[in-house]
Amino acid sequence: MKSLFTLVPCLAVTSATVLWDGRFNNYSYALRTAADFDKWSWSNQVGTYQTYIYGNLHGETASSWLTLGSTFKNPATTAETQGIKIKINSTSTWNGGPMLRTEILPQTTASLSGHLYFHVSLQIPTVNPPDPAYEHQIIFWEEHYADIKYGQLSGQNGVGDTLQVISGGTSIWSVQQPVKGTWYNFILETGSPGGLWVSTGNNALTKVFTDSLGGNGGTDWHIGALRLPINGQSQVINETDFYYSGIYVEDSGPTTQP
Numbered sequence: 001m002k003s004l005f006t007l008v009p010c011l012a013v014t015s016a017t018v019l020w021d022g023r024f025n026n027y028s029y030a031l032r033t034a035a036d037f038d039k040w041s042w043s044n045q046v047g048t049y050q051t052y053i054y055g056n057l058h059g060e061t062a063s064s065w066l067t068l069g070s071t072f073k074n075p076a077t078t079a080e081t082q083g084i085k086i087k088i089n090s091t092s093t094w095n096g097g098p099m100l101r102t103e104i105l106p107q108t109t110a111s112l113s114g115h116l117y118f119h120v121s122l123q124i125p126t127v128n129p130p131d132p133a134y135e136h137q138i139i140f141w142e143e144h145y146a147d148i149k150y151g152q153l154s155g156q157n158g159v160g161d162t163l164q165v166i167s168g169g170t171s172i173w174s175v176q177q178p179v180k181g182t183w184y185n186f187i188l189e190t191g192s193p194g195g196l197w198v199s200t201g202n203n204a205l206t207k208v209f210t211d212s213l214g215g216n217g218g219t220d221w222h223i224g225a226l227r228l229p230i231n232g233q234s235q236v237i238n239e240t241d242f243y244y245s246g247i248y249v250e251d252s253g254p255t256t257q258p
């Protein structure tokens with residue numbers, strides 16, 4: 001006869017481990033120029049972000065496009081003192097490509113692979129908001145299994161002023177006319193079971209989609225602005241900004257407070 005004791009499940013509470021912390025506390029606030037981002041290179045991989053994707057045809061540096069400051073963070077994220085403004089403009093041509101790009105990626109020796117929770121909050125600002133006529137890829141893995149996008153998607157009509165999450169080729173969450181100046185909080189749950197968690201402002205995130213995102217996470221995770229051309233035409237653009245904060249990856253939980 002089995003002892004009842006062996007049937008009692010272990011109820012020990014385990015606390016989540018942050019596997020990679022992309023919050024910006026360790027980057028210099030006083031400078032406000034994000035000059036620390038310029039210290040990163042392929043041969044000097046310092047800091048918590050890789051910074052190699054930005055307009056670089058005229059001698060610009062990463063900090064030409066990245067600005068840190070308390071006004072660029074979700075005020076609800078008390079664990080962080082500042083967020084980041086990521087900018088693109090007409091000279092955001094990276095290595096001669098047709099897309100306009102400024103992106104940052106995790107700098108870490110962790111694989112960030114498995115059943116994990118990728119946290120990010122973003123704002124479409126009231127000042128220099130993106131043009132809804134263009135597709136903007138603003139959070140994505142290089143393999144594109146789960147992308148947060150804004151604007152008119154190439155090949156699709158009528159979605160214009162829409163913020164959405166695309167996985168497996170379909171929209172798994174969307175909001176039309178996202179409120180500019182409002183913080184949208186996301187957790188991308190990779191691996192199995194997988195899913196998507198969303199909230200706005202200081203509200204706790206809730207799970208809005210439960211299924212695999214089609215990928216297992218990984219470090220090739222892009223945060224920023226990638227604007228596609230329309231039908232191969234040259235891009236017409238004024239300065240365009242996105243704000244991000246609360247970026248980190250944890251292995252359990254998830255923490256649902258932004």
Ligand SMILES: *[C@@H]1O[C@H](CO)[C@@H](O)[C@H](O)[C@H]1NC(C)=O
Nearest residue numbers: 020021022023025026047048
């Ligand atoms: C920030 O700096 C502190 C002190 O140097 C260090 O313990 C911590 O790991 C750093 N955090 C990040 C995200 O780099």
Ligand SMILES: *[C@@H]1O[C@H](CO)[C@@H](O)[C@H](O)[C@H]1NC(C)=O
Nearest residue numbers: 060064065088089090091092
């Ligand atoms: C675009 O931004 C870069 C980097 O801040 C700046 O050097 C350049 O003058 C800007 N271009 C235009 C057309 O405003």
Ligand SMILES: *[C@@H]1O[C@H](CO)[C@@H](O)[C@H](O)[C@H]1NC(C)=O
Nearest residue numbers: 129130131235236237238239
């Ligand atoms: C750029 O800004 C100017 C002045 O606000 C505006 O007239 C123009 O339509 C803008 N162009 C684009 C492509 O957004």
